[in-house]
Amino acid sequence: MNVHKYQLKADRKLHIFQFISEGPKGKIPKLVEFTETNLHDFYNLAFGDKDPKTGKINDEITTNNGDTEKVLATVVAAVYAFTDKYPEVWVYATGSTKTRTRLY
Amino acid sequence: MTIKELNKRKTPIVAIDTTLDKYNGKVLFPEKLAKANEVLKRIGLPKVKK
Numbered sequence: 001m002n003v004h005k006y007q008l009k010a011d012r013k014l015h016i017f018q019f020i021s022e023g024p025k026g027k028i029p030k031l032v033e034f035t036e037t038n039l040h041d042f043y044n045l046a047f048g049d050k051d052p053k054t055g056k057i058n059d060e061i062t063t064n065n066g067d068t069e070k071v072l073a074t075v076v077a078a079v080y081a082f083t084d085k086y087p088e089v090w091v092y093a094t095g096s097t098k099t100r101t102r103l104y
Numbered sequence: 105m106t107i108k109e110l111n112k113r114k115t116p117i118v119a120i121d122t123t124l125d126k127y128n129g130k131v132l133f134p135e136k137l138a139k140a141n142e143v144l145k146r147i148g149l150p151k152v153k154k
Contacts, residue, residue: 009119010119011120031132033131033133
């Protein structure tokens with residue numbers, strides 16, 4: 001399956017990724033973060049909307065920009081990029097709600 | 105690597121943006137991380153079949 005993805009940008013460590021969601025709600029920057037948990041080499045995946053004015057991140061918001069599949073494909077691409085650089089790590093991911101976890 | 109090989113790869117082409125380095129050392133989703141740590145502590149490591 002080849003789903004379209006957004007262009008990804010990342011920090012030098014490839015722990016933080018950013019892309020821009022485009023749709024009826026306009027251009028919304030999104031951040032994907034890989035953070036090491038208390039277990040060595042176990043990383044938590046989290047992503048959400050970045051408020052361009054405040055810089056705050058919100059992972060519970062429902063953006064409704066009509067591009068859910070493309071956003072998720074882009075997050076998956078970030079996982080591939082992260083694990084390509086760090087092949088020995090594990091990635092743990094859940095949604096902010098049970099519904100989202102089932103979707104992911 | 106040829107264009108054909110690049111298109112077949114699952115690993116995307118990622119542009120490095122040094123302005124994102126400012127997030128290094130910061131936890132952007134602390135509640136998510138705390139929840140993950142709690143679950144991993146309770147459930148432990150996954151069993152890997154070799």
